[in-house]
Amino acid sequence: MMGLIFAKLWSLFCNQEHKVIIVGLDNAGKTTILYQFLMNEVVHTSPTIGSNVEEIVVKNTHFLMWDIGGQESLRSSWNTYYSNTEFIILVVDSIDRERLAITKEELYRMLAHEDLRKAGVLIFANKQDMKGCMTAAEISKYLTLSSIKDHPWHIQSCCALTGEGLCQGLEWMTSRIGVR
Numbered sequence: 001m002m003g004l005i006f007a008k009l010w011s012l013f014c015n016q017e018h019k020v021i022i023v024g025l026d027n028a029g030k031t032t033i034l035y036q037f038l039m040n041e042v043v044h045t046s047p048t049i050g051s052n053v054e055e056i057v058v059k060n061t062h063f064l065m066w067d068i069g070g071q072e073s074l075r076s077s078w079n080t081y082y083s084n085t086e087f088i089i090l091v092v093d094s095i096d097r098e099r100l101a102i103t104k105e106e107l108y109r110m111l112a113h114e115d116l117r118k119a120g121v122l123i124f125a126n127k128q129d130m131k132g133c134m135t136a137a138e139i140s141k142y143l144t145l146s147s148i149k150d151h152p153w154h155i156q157s158c159c160a161l162t163g164e165g166l167c168q169g170l171e172w173m174t175s176r177i178g179v180r
């Protein structure tokens, strides 16, 4: 009996792999973020066609992260990655004011999708090193994040080039595991 309980707890807290999808428009910095998580390094990227997948381990928590190409023609196939997703990481290019409306549309389309109804959402306000970029607060207001009641969400400003802010985002994700 104790053994069974222990095994259950073990699988809950240690072994389980948590599926994450990294989405956002092309050029937002998704692939740069994935490889910062993996190697603490900036890699040279080219636009992602299809996806990259890597396992990221944070304090005994295993995340299987799918970085999906964000070009317009690829967005209609994001939904093929949705099943069993526990976290959505939405990466926003904080200097790209013109396309924030498109990001907003994509965000609410995802939140309405049946396969993502249990998913938590981490929004990275990336490229905070760019002069004149939008702050996380501005992005939050524009995306009306405070209206989201049926999904846990968190917004974090970051710079994928230096890695600033990325750990705080991951910490929010680990803090959500087991809260349900």
Ligand SMILES: Nc1nc2c(ncn2[C@@H]2O[C@H](COP(=O)(O)OP(=O)(O)OP(=O)(O)O)[C@@H](O)[C@H]2O)c(=O)[nH]1
Residues within 6 Å of the ligand: 024, 025, 026, 027, 028, 029, 030, 031, 032, 033, 045, 046, 047, 048, 049, 068, 069, 070, 071, 091, 126, 127, 128, 129, 130, 158, 159, 160, 161, 162
């Ligand atoms: N200044 C600045 N540039 C960044 C930052 N993060 C990423 N970039 C640059 O933005 C460009 C696009 O980055 P990617 O990671 O390839 O973007 P992506 O979201 O994967 O794009 P797709 O694969 O086309 O969807 C690259 O030139 C990166 O070096 C950042 O925080 N600051």
Ligand SMILES: [Mg+2]
Residues within 6 Å of the ligand: 030, 031, 032, 045, 046, 047, 048, 067, 068, 069, 070
């Ligand atoms: Mg990419």
